[in-house]
Amino acid sequence: MPTARTKKLTPPTSKRVIADLRELAKRTSNERGAQRVAWGPVWREARAWFTEKVRADLDLPVELDPAGNAWVSLKGASKDSVVFGSHLDSVPSGGWLDGVLGVVAGIEALRRHKAAGTPPVTLHLVDWADEEGARYGRSLTGSAASAGTLDAEKELAHLVDRSGVKLPDALRENGIELARMHEAHAYLKARDPKAYLELHIEQGPVLESIKKPAGVVLGTMGVLRHMVRFKGQAVHAGATPIPLRQDAFLAAAEFALACRDVGLAFSGKTPKTRVVATCGVVKVEPGFVTAVSGTTDISLDLRALDAKVLAKMQKAAEKAAKVAAKKNRCTVEWSPLLAIEPRPFDPTLLGFCADAVKEFTGSAPELPSGPLHDAAEMAGIMPTVMVFAQSSPGISHTRLEDTPIPHLDRSVKAFLRLLERTVEHVASTS
Amino acid sequence: MPTARTKKLTPPTSKRVIADLRELAKRTSNERGAQRVAWGPVWREARAWFTEKVRADLDLPVELDPAGNAWVSLKGASKDSVVFGSHLDSVPSGGWLDGVLGVVAGIEALRRHKAAGTPPVTLHLVDWADEEGARYGRSLTGSAASAGTLDAEKELAHLVDRSGVKLPDALRENGIELARMHEAHAYLKARDPKAYLELHIEQGPVLESIKKPAGVVLGTMGVLRHMVRFKGQAVHAGATPIPLRQDAFLAAAEFALACRDVGLAFSGKTPKTRVVATCGVVKVEPGFVTAVSGTTDISLDLRALDAKVLAKMQKAAEKAAKVAAKKNRCTVEWSPLLAIEPRPFDPTLLGFCADAVKEFTGSAPELPSGPLHDAAEMAGIMPTVMVFAQSSPGISHTRLEDTPIPHLDRSVKAFLRLLERTVEHVASTS
Numbered sequence: 001m002p003t004a005r006t007k008k009l010t011p012p013t014s015k016r017v018i019a020d021l022r023e024l025a026k027r028t029s030n031e032r033g034a035q036r037v038a039w040g041p042v043w044r045e046a047r048a049w050f051t052e053k054v055r056a057d058l059d060l061p062v063e064l065d066p067a068g069n070a071w072v073s074l075k076g077a078s079k080d081s082v083v084f085g086s087h088l089d090s091v092p093s094g095g096w097l098d099g100v101l102g103v104v105a106g107i108e109a110l111r112r113h114k115a116a117g118t119p120p121v122t123l124h125l126v127d128w129a130d131e132e133g134a135r136y137g138r139s140l141t142g143s144a145a146s147a148g149t150l151d152a153e154k155e156l157a158h159l160v161d162r163s164g165v166k167l168p169d170a171l172r173e174n175g176i177e178l179a180r181m182h183e184a185h186a187y188l189k190a191r192d193p194k195a196y197l198e199l200h201i202e203q204g205p206v207l208e209s210i211k212k213p214a215g216v217v218l219g220t221m222g223v224l225r226h227m228v229r230f231k232g233q234a235v236h237a238g239a240t241p242i243p244l245r246q247d248a249f250l251a252a253a254e255f256a257l258a259c260r261d262v263g264l265a266f267s268g269k270t271p272k273t274r275v276v277a278t279c280g281v282v283k284v285e286p287g288f289v290t291a292v293s294g295t296t297d298i299s300l301d302l303r304a305l306d307a308k309v310l311a312k313m314q315k316a317a318e319k320a321a322k323v324a325a326k327k328n329r330c331t332v333e334w335s336p337l338l339a340i341e342p343r344p345f346d347p348t349l350l351g352f353c354a355d356a357v358k359e360f361t362g363s364a365p366e367l368p369s370g371p372l373h374d375a376a377e378m379a380g381i382m383p384t385v386m387v388f389a390q391s392s393p394g395i396s397h398t399r400l401e402d403t404p405i406p407h408l409d410r411s412v413k414a415f416l417r418l419l420e421r422t423v424e425h426v427a428s429t430s
Numbered sequence: 431m432p433t434a435r436t437k438k439l440t441p442p443t444s445k446r447v448i449a450d451l452r453e454l455a456k457r458t459s460n461e462r463g464a465q466r467v468a469w470g471p472v473w474r475e476a477r478a479w480f481t482e483k484v485r486a487d488l489d490l491p492v493e494l495d496p497a498g499n500a501w502v503s504l505k506g507a508s509k510d511s512v513v514f515g516s517h518l519d520s521v522p523s524g525g526w527l528d529g530v531l532g533v534v535a536g537i538e539a540l541r542r543h544k545a546a547g548t549p550p551v552t553l554h555l556v557d558w559a560d561e562e563g564a565r566y567g568r569s570l571t572g573s574a575a576s577a578g579t580l581d582a583e584k585e586l587a588h589l590v591d592r593s594g595v596k597l598p599d600a601l602r603e604n605g606i607e608l609a610r611m612h613e614a615h616a617y618l619k620a621r622d623p624k625a626y627l628e629l630h631i632e633q634g635p636v637l638e639s640i641k642k643p644a645g646v647v648l649g650t651m652g653v654l655r656h657m658v659r660f661k662g663q664a665v666h667a668g669a670t671p672i673p674l675r676q677d678a679f680l681a682a683a684e685f686a687l688a689c690r691d692v693g694l695a696f697s698g699k700t701p702k703t704r705v706v707a708t709c710g711v712v713k714v715e716p717g718f719v720t721a722v723s724g725t726t727d728i729s730l731d732l733r734a735l736d737a738k739v740l741a742k743m744q745k746a747a748e749k750a751a752k753v754a755a756k757k758n759r760c761t762v763e764w765s766p767l768l769a770i771e772p773r774p775f776d777p778t779l780l781g782f783c784a785d786a787v788k789e790f791t792g793s794a795p796e797l798p799s800g801p802l803h804d805a806a807e808m809a810g811i812m813p814t815v816m817v818f819a820q821s822s823p824g825i826s827h828t829r830l831e832d833t834p835i836p837h838l839d840r841s842v843k844a845f846l847r848l849l850e851r852t853v854e855h856v857a858s859t860s
Contacts, residue, residue, distance in 0.1 A: 204669025221668060225719055236826040237708035237731050238651060238800025239634025241701070242693045244824070249712060250690060253683035260680060263672045271671070278667035280721045282679060284712045289655060289729040289767065290801075291710045299719040301667050337719065370668025371720075394674070396666045 007116040012360075012416035014409040017108045024049055024104065025096040033399025034096055038089035038130035038141075039170040046088040050103065050127060058110050067145030067184035068129035068176040073122060073191075074110050080430035081122035082422050083188075083382075084109065084197040087131035087142075087374060094132075095201065095401025097408075101389060102199040103127045105412050109419050120427035123419075124191055128374045135161045135170070143374035147381050148185035152178050188381075194426040195349060196378035198386045199415035201403055203371055205394025206271045212365045213407035214414050216353045217386035218272065220369045220376040221303035222310045222342035227281070228255065228321055232330040234286050234294025249284050249293035251328035256282075258320035259300055266304065266313050271367040275304035275313060305342050305368035343376040346383030349422060353385045356417035360410040371396070387415045437546040442790075442846035444839040447538045454479055454534065455526040463829025464526055468519035468560035468571075469600040476518040480533065480557060488540050497575035497614035498559035498606040503552060503621075504540050510860035511552035512852050513618075513812075514539065514627040517561035517572075517804060524562075525631065525831030527838075531819060532629040533557045535842050539849050550857035553849075554621055558804045565591045565600070573804035577811050578615035582608050618811075624856045625779060626808035628816045629845040631833055633801055635824025636701045642795045643837035644844050646783045647816035648702065650799045650806040651733035652740045652772035657711070658685065658751055662760040664716050664724025679714050679723035681758035686712075688750035689730055696734065696743050701797040705734035705743060735772050735798035773806040776813030779852060783815045786847035790840040801826070817845045 028036045028046045035042040047070060051062045054072050063071045070088075073081075086102025106125035113119045129142030136159040144150035157178060159167040168178045207215050232246030256279040263277030281299035300317055304310040318334070325332035354364035369376075369386065378384045389403045389411035403411065458466050458476045465472045477500060481492045484502050493501045500518075503511075516532025536555035543549045559572030566589040574580035587608060589597040598608045637645050662676030686709040693707030711729035730747055734740040748764070755762040784794035799806075799816065808814045819833045819841035833841065 202669065203666055204671075205665070205674045206669075206671060209671075209674060223668070233825065235635070235824070236633055236801055237710055238653070238706060238733050238802070239632065239636075239821075239826055240706070240800070240824065241634075241636060241639075241704050242690060242697065242706060244635045244639055247690075249709060250686060253686045256680060256683050257687075260672060260677075267672065274671050276668060276670070276672060278720075278722055279679060280667055280714070280719045280723065281717055282712055282714045284710070287711055289710050289731050290708075292708055293710065293712075301719050303668050370670070371666055372668075391669075394665070394670065395663065396669055 009112055009116045009420060012112070012413040014412035016111070017105050017412045018405065018408060020053065020104045020107065021096065021100060024100055029096060033093035034090040035092060036088055036090040037092055037134050038132060039135060039174055043089050047127070050088060053107060057107065058114055064175065065146065065184045065187040066176070067142045067181040068171070068174055069142040069146055069184060070127040072110060072125040074114055074119060076119040076122040078121045078427065078430050080192045080194050080426055081124050082195045082197065082419065082426055083124045083126060083193045083378070084419055085126035085128065086198050086200055087128045089130055089132050091132050091134045091397045093399055094397050095399060097201045097403055098203065098396065098401060099131055101201055105199045105415050108412070109416055112416060119423060121423055121430060122191070123423070124193070131374055136167050140372060140374060140377055143377035145181045145184040146188045147377040149377060149380065150181065152181040193382050194430065195422050196375060196382055196384040197419055197422060198373060198375040199411060200373055200386060200388060201401065202388040202391040202394070203396035203401065204391060206367050207365065207388060207390040208392045208394050210271065210365060212363065213361045213390050214357050214411040215365045215367050215388040216350060216357050217345065217388050218350065218366050218368045219305050219342060219344035219379065220372055221305050222307055223338055223340040224302045224310055224314050225338035226300050227335045227337055228298050228300055229333045229335070230255070230296045230325055230330045232294055232328060235292045237290045237292055240292060245292050246329040247292050248296040248330050251324045251330040252282065252296040252298040254324035254327065255321050256298060258324060259317050262313055262316045262320065266309055271365065274368070275309060276370055277302050277313065277317070299337070303370050305344065307342050310342065340372065343379040345379060345385045348425070349383050349385035352421040352425065353387060353418050356414040356421065357387060359417060360414045387411060387418060439542055439546045439850060442542070442843040444842035446541070447535050447842045448835065448838060450483065450534045450537065451526065451530060454530055459526060463523035464520040465522060466518055466520040467522055467564050468562060469565060469604055473519050477557070480518060483537060487537065488544055494605065495576065495614045495617040496606070497572045497611040498601065498604055499572040499576055499614060500557040502540060502555040504544055504549060506549040506552040508551045508857065508860050510622045510624050510856055511554050512625045512627065512849065512856055513554045513556060513623045513808070514849060515556035515558065516628050516630055517558045519560055519562050521562050521564045521827045523829055524827050525829060527631045527833055528633065528826065528831060529561060531631055535629050535845050538842070539846055542846060549853060551853055551860060552621070553853070554623070561804055566597050570802060570804055570807055573807035575611045575614040576618045577807040579807060579810065580611065582611040623812050624860065625852050626805060626812055626814040627849055627852060628803060628805045629841060630803055630816060630818060631831065632818040632821040632824070633826035633831065634821060636797050637795065637818060637820040638822045638824050640701065640795060642793065643791045643820050644787050644841040645795045645797050645818040646780060646787050647775065647818050648780065648796050648798045649735050649772060649774035649809065650802055651735050652737055653768055653770040654732045654740055654744050655768035656730050657765045657767055658728050658730055659763045659765070660685070660726045660755055660760045662724055662758060665722045667720045667722055670722060675722050676759040677722050678726040678760050681754045681760040682712065682726040682728040684754035684757065685751050686728060688754060689747050692743055692746045692750065696739055701795065704798070705739060706800055707732050707743065707747070729767070733800050735774065737772050740772065770802065773809040775809060775815045778855070779813050779815035782851040782855065783817060783848050786844040786851065787817060789847060790844045817841060817848060
């Protein structure tokens with residue numbers, strides 16, 4: 001092992017990060033936004049840019065693990081390592097920062113550490129493959145394989161995209177064998193990872209609403225997702241007096257409004273304790289202007305950082321569904337779609353993160369992440385934390401998604417400081 | 431002109447009507463229900479049955495008018511005439527009585543009157559073409575042409591069915607020229623019609639709910655139909671706290687529930703004064719489980735027999751939409767789909783109808799018709815009334831739609847008496 005550096009790290013700076021982000025956006029976006037959909041040509045173009053950049057600036061190679069995650073490693077005095085990164089893939093017509101911010105800031109982190117000589121521990125920058133799941137519907141594919149939570153044969157082998165291409169064929173086109181994806185877990189473990197850090201755009205309006213450039217992410221919320229079917233009786237709208245109806249849509253409407261109340265009732269007053277409840281899919285049958293709905297399917301997505309709160313919200317929603325069904329003389333049935341445990345982040349890293357965010361923004365607002373991130377997979381196997389850069393406007397998966405440059409600057413600096421502190425910490429305990 | 435009959439009419443009977451209905455159902459239904467969709471082969475089969483029956487039992491021909499309506503005429507002492515009928519066409523997989531009841535009861539009426547010699551006025555039985563609009567979406571096609579309210583070039587020329595067949599071609603297949611359909615109006619006027627009568631199954635639960643075999647139809651309700659678009663902001667369900675959302679679906683849900691309240695508030699306590707409000711189409715965009723709805727389109731169908739009440743309901747619904755939009759920080763836009771005036775039926779004929787229904791059922795419950803009928807078109811040009819036979823169950827456009835035989839019997843008898851009385855009335859005033 002080489003001995004640790006003697007030179008000091010230069011102060012964190014965001015200038016090259018912002019220039020790199022602009023360069024990458026130019027190369028992989030069109031007028032509708034970023035087009036880096038995983039496994040496709042524009043995504044490969046983003047990775048080609050990444051490989052060139054890493055070679056040019058760091059003289060380091062990019063290595064693919066068996067799940068298609070791309071790794072850049074800067075050897076340290078110890079083989080113990082800190083892992084950081086995010087994802088270059090995007091949804092179709094997505095934002096210029098979603099995912100790439102964390103990868104491009106990671107390149108800067110490597111530049112900064114390399115310039116100071118051999119770091120005390122090894123640094124691994126990772127570009128996770130297919131975080132979005134935009135083409136095949138399974139998100140966090142690469143990080144889940146790496147965390148050992150992906151059953152590729154069961155979850156991926158049967159998936160087909162809209163144009164009929166099977167996921168195993170799309171993988172093969174990118175040099176990945178589905179049957180070997182699980183080996184990504186051993187690949188990660190062999191790198192003795194002691195911490196995982198990720199910088200990501202918030203993709204929501206919380207930081208903007210409290211006027212904070214960056215935030216400390218407490219963890220990713222747990223998710224309970226169901227389809228709820230209300231069944232009544234389809235009848236002619238003109239012929240059936242309102243009191244004699246069994247209107248499944250009205251039952252679903254009452255249910256959706258009650259679920260909003262559940263979300264509000266279980267939310268604390270601060271961003272830290274917020275929970276959400278959302279009905280995003282509504283399918284009304286028969287769906288004619290002249291027909292009272294006989295069947296309405298409605299989705300409910302509940303999220304909370306606290307597993308106990310999440311369970312209570314589910315109970316309250318089930319009660320609300322019964323009330324809505326009874327009032328409209330309908331029946332109700334629940335079908336589970338998804339259940340994800342909350343992933344609270346590591347207390348020590350949260351402390352480092354708060355210090356770093358406070359240093360560059362004056363305060364350290366804490367918030368949970370409602371959306372999932374690759375960090376949620378990593379949190380299952382090692383201490384993890386995330387920094388959020390403010391979204392403005394607070395919308396996501398659109399070309400309009402943005403972080404104002406002054407906030408971007410502070411977020412990148414806070415992330416670089418967080419990494420620096422984490423490296424010291426891992427070095428001192430390894 | 432021949433002189434009027436001397437023989438008395440035999441008492442009304444339903445036996446042959448019920449036998450004929452069963453015979454026709456057997457010939458034109460399958461295990462999913464009636465399949466007599468207008469302009470198609472099974473509908474032509476129904477008309478072939480009708481033609482044979484009329485020839486065999488009455489020795490009368492069936493004549494098509496320029497809109498494809500099928501007429502059977504029994505000459506009376508006067509050319510002044512009473513018109514009665516309904517439609518042989520059905521929705522796909524419809525009920526065995528919807529439409530055909532009025533036509534088949536009409537055959538019995540002709541048999542009964544013919545057996546007594548020459549009637550005092552001329553009797554015209556009509557089978558209206560394409561009442562349902564099941565294949566091309568335009569209902570009351572034949573009766574509207576006959577009433578002079580159809581602009582065939584504008585309303586029909588462009589229509590195409592699901593398999594790509596143009597309506598003008600489907601008409602031609604049945605010997606009808608679109609450009610000549612308007613001549614159906616002169617065809618009717620030339621017959622000096624003085625009254626129109628129709629027996630139809632209720633297609634709703636009102637008579638069943640008050641335990642009445644048959645009812646006196648006060649008229650067809652006016653309809654105001656709109657699409658209402660709520661626009662908010664599509665955002666990530668996990669990332670966006672509930673108080674910061676602009677959830678277009680929740681706005682639509684509040685609107686739909688408020689519209690139910692509008693319907694209840696403007697309904698009187700009796701079937702006679704009921705009104706309805708229905709949201710049957712709901713389209714939620716983007717419609718993902720993880721997305722708050724940015725746009726929701728919802729249909730509103732308002733119906734009332736009183737035009738003033740209908741206008742007030744519309745005002746109340748517009749107010750409710752504003753409130754729902756504001757509460758959810760959305761905008762709202764209205765697009766008109768349909769506006770049909772109420773068609774109250776003729777007071778004199780309503781009196782005859784009440785007497786006839788009371789004679790055979792013991793009472794004369796009055797109710798408006800929410801669904802439209804060919805009678806609504808006739809009401810615009812001559813005194814009109816309808817008898818409803820109870821639906822049990824009170825559902826429509828399904829093979830399950832039915833009238834219990836004892837109620838069917840009484841309804842047919844009441845209709846035959848109503849016609850008898852109307853013929854006397856027209857004879858006495860012509």
